[in-house]
Amino acid sequence: xxxxxxxxxxxRNILNEANYNYYVLDNPTITxxxxxxxxxELENLEAKYPEYDDANSPTKRVGGMVIDKFSKITHxxxxxxxxxxxxxxxIRDFDERIRKSGFNPEYVCELxxxxxxxxxxxxxxxxxxxATRGNGVEGEDITHNVRTIKTVPMIIKDNVSIxxxxxxxMGKETLAKLNFEREKEGxxxxxxxxxxxxxxxxxxxxKVAAKxxxxxxxxxLPNPLDYGIKTHYEALEYMKxxxxxxxxxxRLVKDINGIMDFIHEMGEKRDELPYDIDGVVVKVNDLEMQxxxxxxxxxxxxxxxxxxxxxEVLTKLEDIIFTVGRTGRITPNAVLSPVIxxxxxxxxxTLHNAEYIYEKGLKIGDTISIHKAGxxxxxxxxxxxxxxxxxxxxxxxxxxxxICNTPLVKxxxxxxxxxxxxKCPSRMINSLIHFASKGAMNILGLxxxxxxxxxxxxxxxxxxxxxxxxxxxxxxxxxxGYGNKSVNxxxxxIDDSKLNSLERLLSGLGITGIGDKTALALSxxxxxxxxxxxxxxxxxxxxxxxxxxxxNNIYSFFNDSNNIxxxxxxxxxxxxxxxxxxxxxxxxxxxxxxxxxTGTLDFAxxxxxxxxxxxxxxxxxxxxxxxxxxxxxxxxxGSKYTKAMELGITxxxxxxxxxxxxxxxxx
Numbered sequence: 001x002x003x004x005x006x007x008x009x010x011x012r013n014i015l016n017e018a019n020y021n022y023y024v025l026d027n028p029t030i031t032x033x034x035x036x037x038x039x040x041e042l043e044n045l046e047a048k049y050p051e052y053d054d055a056n057s058p059t060k061r062v063g064g065m066v067i068d069k070f071s072k073i074t075h076x077x078x079x080x081x082x083x084x085x086x087x088x089x090x091i092r093d094f095d096e097r098i099r100k101s102g103f104n105p106e107y108v109c110e111l112x113x114x115x116x117x118x119x120x121x122x123x124x125x126x127x128x129x130x131a132t133r134g135n136g137v138e139g140e141d142i143t144h145n146v147r148t149i150k151t152v153p154m155i156i157k158d159n160v161s162i163x164x165x166x167x168x169x170m171g172k173e174t175l176a177k178l179n180f181e182r183e184k185e186g187x188x189x190x191x192x193x194x195x196x197x198x199x200x201x202x203x204x205x206x207k208v209a210a211k212x213x214x215x216x217x218x219x220x221l222p223n224p225l226d227y228g229i230k231t232h233y234e235a236l237e238y239m240k241x242x243x244x245x246x247x248x249x250x251r252l253v254k255d256i257n258g259i260m261d262f263i264h265e266m267g268e269k270r271d272e273l274p275y276d277i278d279g280v281v282v283k284v285n286d287l288e289m290q291x292x293x294x295x296x297x298x299x300x301x302x303x304x305x306x307x308x309x310x311x312e313v314l315t316k317l318e319d320i321i322f323t324v325g326r327t328g329r330i331t332p333n334a335v336l337s338p339v340i341x342x343x344x345x346x347x348x349x350t351l352h353n354a355e356y357i358y359e360k361g362l363k364i365g366d367t368i369s370i371h372k373a374g375x376x377x378x379x380x381x382x383x384x385x386x387x388x389x390x391x392x393x394x395x396x397x398x399x400x401x402x403i404c405n406t407p408l409v410k411x412x413x414x415x416x417x418x419x420x421x422x423k424c425p426s427r428m429i430n431s432l433i434h435f436a437s438k439g440a441m442n443i444l445g446l447x448x449x450x451x452x453x454x455x456x457x458x459x460x461x462x463x464x465x466x467x468x469x470x471x472x473x474x475x476x477x478x479x480x481g482y483g484n485k486s487v488n489x490x491x492x493x494i495d496d497s498k499l500n501s502l503e504r505l506l507s508g509l510g511i512t513g514i515g516d517k518t519a520l521a522l523s524x525x526x527x528x529x530x531x532x533x534x535x536x537x538x539x540x541x542x543x544x545x546x547x548x549x550x551x552n553n554i555y556s557f558f559n560d561s562n563n564i565x566x567x568x569x570x571x572x573x574x575x576x577x578x579x580x581x582x583x584x585x586x587x588x589x590x591x592x593x594x595x596x597x598t599g600t601l602d603f604a605x606x607x608x609x610x611x612x613x614x615x616x617x618x619x620x621x622x623x624x625x626x627x628x629x630x631x632x633x634x635x636x637x638g639s640k641y642t643k644a645m646e647l648g649i650t651x652x653x654x655x656x657x658x659x660x661x662x663x664x665x666x667x
Contacts, residue, residue: 004045008052011042015058019150020243056127056154060147067204069489070140073131075119077222079165080136080298082281082305083605088260091282093600094304095256098284098293100602105284108232109251109262112279112305113217114194115169116201118142120152120218125159127152132201145201148210153243160227164239166218170197171275174213191345193276204485215275218244224287231285252285263306270308279307294667296608301667312371312381315339319364320351320395322402324426326434326510328418330398330408332357334368334380341370341378349378353416354397363392401426428462429455431510435463439516440508441497445490453479463508463566466494467573498573501580502529505570511557513550521545521619522554523579529567530577533558544594544627545619589660591617596624598641599634603658603667612666624649632657 014030015038021029030038043059046052085091098105117133130146131139146152149168156162170178170193178196179189190196200212221227221235229235233252240246251262263280270277284290284302293301319335332351339346349370351357361383362368369381400407401419403426408417419427432451436443446466454460459472469476469491476487497504503523507516514522525543526532532554540551557563571577595613597606597620604612609632610620624631624643631644632652644651652660661667 004049008045011038014038067144072138073141074138078136079133082303083299084305084307086307091306097602103289105289107253107259108283108285109253109259110219110281111247111249111277112281113167113169114276114278115167115197118168119165121163122156123161125156127154142201144206145209148206149214149216151216151245156242158242163222164218165220166216168197168201168214168216169275170214216245217247230287232283233285279305281305298611312369313339313341314367315370317366317368322398324403324419326427326430327512328427330417346378349380355415357395363394365392434510435508441500441504443497444493464569498575502578512553527579528577585616587616593618593629594627595620595630596628597632599637601634601654
């Protein structure tokens with residue numbers, strides 16, 4: 001038996017080394033026939049001697065593990081995102097801020113791979129788990145699918161326990177081949193590499209993920225000092241030495257000029273790369289310097305992500321159609337000749353309101369430019385007047401609801417049109433969509449089109465119907481595109497949403513004027529929905545950032561008999577009605593006060609300062625008024641500083657603000 005065990009170990013070593021040479025180094029050392037012969041021999045031995053089975057064996061690369069749903073993995077060190085910048089001035093500001101803090105940094109420039117973040121953990125050199133970023137604190141366990149990725153070593157070249165982080169992505173050629181096969185099978189094409197990778201890694205059946213030929217680049221070691229490493233560049237070299245695939249385009253540069261050269265060079269090479277990138281990541285190289293620069297509540301101060309300018313293309317404005325939102329707001333939408341922008345096919349773009357269309361001078365039939373803001377949302381740019389033929393049609397705003405034909409009313413500011421019919425089917429559908437959305441109850445699998453289908457089928461006509469959907473289980477599994485697994489996942493997600501904290505429910509109820517921030521602030525302050533329902537208009541108006549209009553909206557909602565009945569029904573269905581989040585940290589200088597941040601500050605960006613203010617129970621606004629308590633003033637503050645002086649509002653200059661946040665341990 002010892003001979004069998006030795007042969008199994010030998011075969012695994014041969015195959016692991018061959019995988020590393022082929023997939024990571026792009027330098028095959030044995031032929032495909034030899035590889036297949038070794039693999040078949042190992043498969044036969046593992047089948048005959050199951051006592052030698054190993055989850056990290058090369059035979060497991062083909063997948064086969066099937067899970068019912070994704071469990072969660074808590075990150076030992078939070079997976080923070082990076083602050084985005086969109087122009088060279090912001091990059092120079094980043095460099096200047098670091099140098100003004102007394103440092104003279106080198107930087108590592110890396111490509112921003114357009115995929116999805118992953119954390120890989122190893123114990124004593126053996127792979128044990130893979131997880132998505134998730135919310136930064138907790139991610140989804142995707143171990144079964146990560147095992148199928150050939151560039152992820154199951155055993156690393158040192159007997160250490162370690163966590164590394166990087167990006168899972170799909171190559172351009174892989175996507176092209178996959179779409180060719182899908183087209184032959186009559187399946188819709190996958191739009192772009194990022195979505196294809198994200199969809200592949202979240203398959204419950206690892207055989208599906210295995211067929212997608214996913215790849216990785218590893219770029220971050222969360223605790224490098226534990227391994228005697230002093231720079232980020234050394235960390236990259238160390239991870240490469242352990243057997244991880246790192247990107248060959250990383251570059252160590254001396255100053256801001258080196259950063260700019262790298263960005264310009266990679267911008268020109270972007271289309272030639274075999275994978276998609278959407279920018280460049282810049283990190284301070286020295287780890288001790290990183291430690292001293294520290295973090296904000298959201299981001300490291302020693303790194304940024306520069307996003308390439310959005311790609312712009314021309315297309316034809318075929319028509320303008322209208323949709324009805326959950327509050328009755330009418331939105332005109334551009335119907336476009338299908339066009340690919342940054343890898344996605346765009347057929348629609350919002351036109352916001354009638355005034356927006358008149359300002360742009362749009363006519364049906366115009367040739368217009370389209371770009372994706374931040375490489376995400378399609379936006380209409382400008383009309384190409386030189387392409388007009390004279391056959392274009394003027395835009396005419398509708399006067400009646402396109403769904404229920406009720407005459408429209410115009411908002412007080414004369415900008416938006418609304419359908420006043422609260423029973424309008426489109427308003428009801430959009431209210432349900434909003435309730436289930438990511439920013440509200442976050443019910444996975446209950447997206448826009450699914451809700452619309454279920455509404456039309458009569459399964460969901462009200463919010464409580466969502467929580468009674470299990471009564472239609474047998475009908476659901478018979479629908480095209482559904483089955484036992486997908487229906488079970490949907491029903492599990494609905495059941496899980498019952499445990500959400502109060503602010504998600506409050507946001508989902510769709511009270512006019514209540515967004516995520518206000519919902520969270522009210523939930524933190526009053527703890528339960530019952531307490532909120534007891535508040536008078538006067539009590540609501542006395543709350544910071546709640547004006548008379550919003551106070552009336554909240555009071556009216558909670559005193560409407562239909563809404564009271566809805567909340568009582570949801571209680572009976574087991575939906576949580578209490579705040580379950582973390583408490584604010586109180587500070588007498590910040591808690592309960594309203595701040596305005598103006599001008600340029602060197603020690604932190606405006607977003608970073610506003611996040612800190614909210615962390616300590618303060619609120620922020622973009623304009624100075626009598627309700628403002630403190631104005632934080634940087635360079636070139638302008639009119640807001642002048643107005644604060646006129647109103648006698650407390651002013652913190654940069655030195656004072658820096659000192660306060662430093663005393664709190666935030667900088």
